[in-house]
Amino acid sequence: MKQGEIWMSDLNPALGSEHAERRPVVILSGNLMNKYLQVVITAPLTSKIKNYQGNPILKPSLKNGLNADSELMIFHIRSISKARLIEKIGEISKEELAVALETLKDLTTL
Numbered sequence: 291m292k293q294g295e296i297w298m299s300d301l302n303p304a305l306g307s308e309h310a311e312r313r314p315v316v317i318l319s320g321n322l323m324n325k326y327l328q329v330v331i332t333a334p335l336t337s338k339i340k341n342y343q344g345n346p347i348l349k350p351s352l353k354n355g356l357n358a359d360s361e362l363m364i365f366h367i368r369s370i371s372k373a374r375l376i377e378k379i380g381e382i383s384k385e386e387l388a389v390a391l392e393t394l395k396d397l398t399t400l
Contacts, residue, residue: 293387315333333363333369345362354382
């Protein structure tokens with residue numbers, strides 16, 4: 291499990307406005323964390339495009355394995371157990387990862 295990979299996950303149960311169900315997520319945590327801990331930091335993907343500022347919009351490709359245009363919902367980041375990850379679908383590009391991490395940085399900066 292590496293940074294930038296897209297995995298199908300089971301996010302149930304969820305509370306409030308958390309994204310739930312079986313859905314693809316992108317691993318945002320760094321590879322050192324991913325190697326040694328039993329959790330990964332992820333952001334869910336949705337095909338219901340809202341065009342929130344800073345959220346990358348991913349077009350389907352052979353590399354990412356997506357079936358539809360999808361928005362990477364950075365503000366819904368979540369640390370999840372690796373046991374929630376069902377199967378690897380693909381990966382995002384280095385450019386898309388850079389945009390995602392920059393958006394995450396913007397969300398956590400005063």
